[in-house]
Amino acid sequence: MNDARRWQRIRAGGFWRCLLLRGALGWGLPFCVLWALIAQMLGLSPMRAALFEALPLGLAAGLVWGFACWGFTLLQLMKSKE
Numbered sequence: 001m002n003d004a005r006r007w008q009r010i011r012a013g014g015f016w017r018c019l020l021l022r023g024a025l026g027w028g029l030p031f032c033v034l035w036a037l038i039a040q041m042l043g044l045s046p047m048r049a050a051l052f053e054a055l056p057l058g059l060a061a062g063l064v065w066g067f068a069c070w071g072f073t074l075l076q077l078m079k080s081k082e
Helices: 003-013 015-041 047-081
Strands: none
Touching: 003 015, 003 047, 015 047
């Protein structure tokens, strides 16, 4: 699949889908799990407590990532139309 079709597919999914699925759920939740695993390995806190502590930060970072992905998608679509 070429890049232009990929960016069109992301844009067709919509802003909120990109923000929530690619950002908060696709990047934020794995970040939370990784953060919690590291905290548990270092002995800072148990896994469950670390997950709940990392959840707000992970979801916020995921939303920022989703917003950046959406902006990048729009830029790539504009470049491909030139």
